[in-house]
Structures are given as C-alpha cells and as structure tokens.
Amino acid sequence: SQQGEEDPQALSIQEGENATMNCSYKTSINNLQWYRQNSGRGLVHLILIRSNEREKHSGRLRVTLDTSKKSSSLLITASRAADTASYFCATADAETGRRALTFGSGTRLQVQP
Amino acid sequence: NAGVTQTPKFRVLKTGQSMTLLCAQDMNHEYMYWYRQDPGMGLRLIHYSVGEGTTAKGEVPDGYNVSRLKKQNFLLGLESAAPSQTSVYFCASSPSRTSYGYTFGSGTRLTVV
Numbered sequence: 032s033q034q035g036e037e038d039p040q041a042l043s044i045q046e047g048e049n050a051t052m053n054c055s056y057k058t059s060i061n062n063l064q065w066y067r068q069n070s071g072r073g074l075v076h077l078i079l080i081r082s083n084e085r086e087k088h089s090g091r092l093r094v095t096l097d098t099s100k101k102s103s104s105l106l107i108t109a110s111r112a113a114d115t116a117s118y119f120c121a122t123a124d125a126e127t128g129r130r131a132l133t134f135g136s137g138t139r140l141q142v143q144p
Numbered sequence: 145n146a147g148v149t150q151t152p153k154f155r156v157l158k159t160g161q162s163m164t165l166l167c168a169q170d171m172n173h174e175y176m177y178w179y180r181q182d183p184g185m186g187l188r189l190i191h192y193s194v195g196e197g198t199t200a201k202g203e204v205p206d207g208y209n210v211s212r213l214k215k216q217n218f219l220l221g222l223e224s225a226a227p228s229q230t231s232v233y234f235c236a237s238s239p240s241r242t243s244y245g246y247t248f249g250s251g252t253r254l255t256v257v
Contacts, residue, residue: 062174062247073148073234076185076245092228119186130241131177133201134186 036135038122043141050107052138054120055100061123063096063103064132068117077105077118082125112144146170150235150249155174157225157256165220165252170233175238176218177246178202180231186224187234192235226257 035107038053054063061080066074080087080103087094096129107114117139121132148169157163163249167176174195179187189202193212207229209221220236222229232253236246 063241068246070183071251073250074236074246075248079243081247102220122242130175130200131189131192132246133189134179136186 035117038083039138040136041139042105043108045141045143046110047108049141050110050114050142052105052118053101054105054135056103056120056122056135057101059125060098061125063123064121065069065092065094065103065105066119066121066134068115068137074119075118088095106121107140110142111138112142114140115142116140129139148235148247148249150233150252152252153250154253155255157254157255159225159227161198161225162223163184163225163254164222165233165254167218167220167237167249169216169218169235169247171237171239171247172215173237173239174215175241177236177238178208178213178218178220179234180204180215181234181239182231183238183249187245190220190233191250211247223253225254230254230256 048067064079065077068074078089091108096103117137119137121134151166163214177192178190188204191210198213211219232251235249240244
C-alpha cells in the first residue's frame with residue numbers, strides 16, 4: 032500500500048536550531064498532513080497542505096509540497112526543547128479511493144536544551 | 145473537554161481471550177478510525193467507519209471486528225487475542241473523508257501474553 036516515508040528516522044539538534052524532516056510518498060494525493068506525537072501520547076494534527084499548494088506556514092512551521100517529486104518537507108524554525116517528539120506525515124490517497132490517511136513511520140526529533 | 149476518549153488505557157490479555165476497546169467522540173464527526181502502532185513504526189489502519197451503521201476494512205483487519213451503532217461510538221473487538229496483537233491502539237475521528245486533520249485519542253496499550 033502507498034505509504035509516506037520520513038527521512039531522517041532520527042534527528043538531534045540544539046535548541047534554537049532549525050529542524051527539517053522530509054516525507055516521500057508513492058501515489059497521487061489529495062493532500063498531505065503532518066502530525067506530532069509526544070512520547071506515550073496520541074497524535075496531534077499540525078498542518079495540512081493540499082495537492083495544489085506548494086508551501087504553507089503555521090507559526091514556526093513551514094511545509095512544502097512537490098507533487099512532481101512526490102515529496103514534502105516540514106521545517107521547524109528556532110526549535111525548543113518542547114518540540115521533542117516524533118513527527119509523522121500522512122497522505123490522503125487520490126488513486127485508490129481509500130477514505131483514510133496512510134501514515135509514514137515517522138522522524139524522532141530530539142531538541143537538546 | 146471535547147475530543148476523543150478511549151477506554152481502557154491499559155490492558156493485559158491472555159492468548160485466546162476476547163475484549164472490546166471503546167472509542168467515544170463528542171465532536172459530531174462522521175468518520176472514525178482504528179489504527180495500531182507498533183514500536184518504531186507508523187500507524188496502520190485496522191478498520192474505519194464513514195458514518196453511523198457503516199464499517200470498512202483497512203490494511204490489517206484480520207483478527208479484529210468493529211461496530212458503529214451510534215455516531216459517537218466506535219468499538220474495536222478482538223475475538224481471540226494473539227501475541228501478535230500486542231500493540232498500542234489509537235482511535236481517531238474527522239468531520240469528513242480526508243480534508244481535515246484527525247483528532248486522536250490517547251491510545252490503549254494492549255499486551256497479549
């Protein structure tokens with residue numbers, strides 16, 4: 032099944048630095064979403080970018096989408112220790128008609144204070 | 145607080161036992177989903193529902209059954225638990241198909257021994 036794959040699997044940075052995570056997927060999509068998961072908790076929706084959009088901002092988050100390369104990136108600027116979490120991309124498949132998101136395996140972000 | 149509530153939060157089962165996980169949402173969402181998350185992996189879709197009285201299979205439906213008798217509730221049943229079903233189970237809901245972010249519950253950690 033089509034699935035987003037995040038890269039890198041793990042990322043460790045210092046507080047104040049920027050963190051960039053990438054997601055690749057396999058089929059045409061309607062939209063792509065990013066979620067955060069703190070340890071032992073449920074996922075929290077961060078941002079949604081539609082297939083006809085190229086870039087979207089929300090606070091310290093910047094998401095880009097390149098449908099020709101079937102890839103997306105999530106940039107967190109001026110990271111904080113509280114940003115430590117796993118980040119997942121999820122895609123809404125436009126080809127199979129599946130009415131549910133497909134999630135990638137995630138990037139574990141560690142922000143050192 | 146509005147959101148998705150999962151019960152129980154933790155459970156240990158013996159192989160062959162059965163149990164039901166309950167998911168309740170108070171946001172009047174049409175769509176509800178059950179995912180499982182295994183260590184170091186993303187979420188895999190078990191079953192989902194596009195409205196009261198409807199259910200559909202996801203990626204990994206074997207060994208599970210679901211029911212959506214009321215719009216606000218989505219039940220996940222394990223008929224005869226197996227060690228391979230040891231996982232963290234997440235319920236989520238959304239207003240529509242895939243055009244909105246999902247709201248997740250906090251998860252049920254299930255261990256089958």
